Amino acid sequence: MEEELIVSGRMNQMIDPHLHIWHWQISLYLFLGGMAAGILAIAALYFIRGRENDYKTAVRITPFIAPFLLVIGLLALFIDLRHKLFFWQLYTNIKLQSPMSWGAWTLMVITPVSFVWCALHIKDIFPNWDWKYKWLYDLEAFFNKYKKALAWVMLIYAIILGIYTGILLSAFNARPLWNTSILGPLFLASGLSAGAAATLVLSKDSKERKQFARIDLVLIGIELFLIIHMFMGFLASTQVQIEAAQLFLGGQYTMSFWIFVVILGMLIPALLEIMELGKFHIPVVIPAVLVIFGSLMLRFIIVYAGQVSRWLY
Amino acid sequence: MRYAMAVDTRKCVGCSDCVVACQTENNVPIGFCRDWIVEVTNGTYPQLEMELRSERCNQCVNAPCVRCCPTGASHIVDGGIVLVTHNECIGCGACMASCPYDARYPHPDGYVDKCTFCIHRIKNGLSPACVAVCPTKCLYFGDLHDPNSEVSVVLKKRKSKTLIPEAGTDPQLYFLI
Numbered sequence: 001m002e003e004e005l006i007v008s009g010r011m012n013q014m015i016d017p018h019l020h021i022w023h024w025q026i027s028l029y030l031f032l033g034g035m036a037a038g039i040l041a042i043a044a045l046y047f048i049r050g051r052e053n054d055y056k057t058a059v060r061i062t063p064f065i066a067p068f069l070l071v072i073g074l075l076a077l078f079i080d081l082r083h084k085l086f087f088w089q090l091y092t093n094i095k096l097q098s099p100m101s102w103g104a105w106t107l108m109v110i111t112p113v114s115f116v117w118c119a120l121h122i123k124d125i126f127p128n129w130d131w132k133y134k135w136l137y138d139l140e141a142f143f144n145k146y147k148k149a150l151a152w153v154m155l156i157y158a159i160i161l162g163i164y165t166g167i168l169l170s171a172f173n174a175r176p177l178w179n180t181s182i183l184g185p186l187f188l189a190s191g192l193s194a195g196a197a198a199t200l201v202l203s204k205d206s207k208e209r210k211q212f213a214r215i216d217l218v219l220i221g222i223e224l225f226l227i228i229h230m231f232m233g234f235l236a237s238t239q240v241q242i243e244a245a246q247l248f249l250g251g252q253y254t255m256s257f258w259i260f261v262v263i264l265g266m267l268i269p270a271l272l273e274i275m276e277l278g279k280f281h282i283p284v285v286i287p288a289v290l291v292i293f294g295s296l297m298l299r300f301i302i303v304y305a306g307q308v309s310r311w312l313y
Numbered sequence: 314m315r316y317a318m319a320v321d322t323r324k325c326v327g328c329s330d331c332v333v334a335c336q337t338e339n340n341v342p343i344g345f346c347r348d349w350i351v352e353v354t355n356g357t358y359p360q361l362e363m364e365l366r367s368e369r370c371n372q373c374v375n376a377p378c379v380r381c382c383p384t385g386a387s388h389i390v391d392g393g394i395v396l397v398t399h400n401e402c403i404g405c406g407a408c409m410a411s412c413p414y415d416a417r418y419p420h421p422d423g424y425v426d427k428c429t430f431c432i433h434r435i436k437n438g439l440s441p442a443c444v445a446v447c448p449t450k451c452l453y454f455g456d457l458h459d460p461n462s463e464v465s466v467v468l469k470k471r472k473s474k475t476l477i478p479e480a481g482t483d484p485q486l487y488f489l490i
Binding site: 010011012013014015016019021022080081082083084086087089090092093095097098099100101103104171172173174175238307310311 | 344345346349351377380381382383384385386400401402403404405406407409410411412413415416417418419423424425477479480481482
């Protein structure tokens, strides 16, 4: 292949020598959105399956984190915008081809739904909670009546949100590392894993903790499978995608990716969870925090490495 | 109507006059550029050859920036020119991330900006500023659908290439080789 050896003369600040478009705000948002999606999807799923009483923490308590995650994530997104005062333009348009438009509308649905879900369970945390106004009590009664429908909406939109955090990146043909459809399912699995880890930390019920350790194990297995699959896809693809994969296979992101994401974020927590299920006593906080950390690092590394990968010309 | 530009890489001397003309014409903020000169060295020593190219937005037919834009600020107008409506742009950077040519930059005023083929000039029958000013006359501009336009004639006569055709964007900036 004939490669251009020396290229000079570009002076697009913030573009050359490689992109500096997206920073910690986007990585953080992708992580927070993914984790919130994981928490809400798990809560909705167990509620729909009628297991609310078996998994009280997952259905009633953990979802209280989600609105905070979503609001902080939205703030990060807002900080990232360069033309902040025009943000409302997102909601005067529906662009089916733009994942960012999908994401904006998904957040528009899931954020209020997450607040309503918390409102329905607030008495589990604050037993003396008083809504003060009658219409708020009426509203609570209304949503309680249609709680199952609400759970379905929450489940569907949580899954869309989880996938979208990956699809957002994979829509960019110009960045070979991002341009793989594996990112959607990978980020969804990673978000679900972080959500399960949050329940693992909060739950005091040993049965529930065991169940979530098992769920986390399965999700870590899926993530590892998807990561292997992603690299197989890259290495069997075009030169630019092979070079994108090289960033993680000897290139500048090799150490951070394999140590922080795969070893610390997946293999060690999986090992600890297997030991825990095998009757060894291990503080659950350790694997759970490692999983959440790994999920965060996955977003940071993929967002930054993707901006280094490019077409050759 | 399909506006296109052809750049003669054999006539270009890399003087950057096109860049300066563009910056003056379009009030491009200091440190950024809508067009630029690339010097490329190819080959294996001692068989090296250098190419000079005046590059800008490729005004793609299948424009990924337009597809990714969540608000519709990036759009294609008659003649195939890709434009950004300033007060619809939220500066999210999706179009910049999606452009394989890295042709867009974030304007300090917030919106994302890029080459417009000097649409304000061509509407008045003038050529883009870069074309008008080029001292070696190595830039050709016109309507590809008109067989007699400068750009159609030169593209018929000479061999040409586009940049990263494998990205599937169908670029309309041609380089005569």
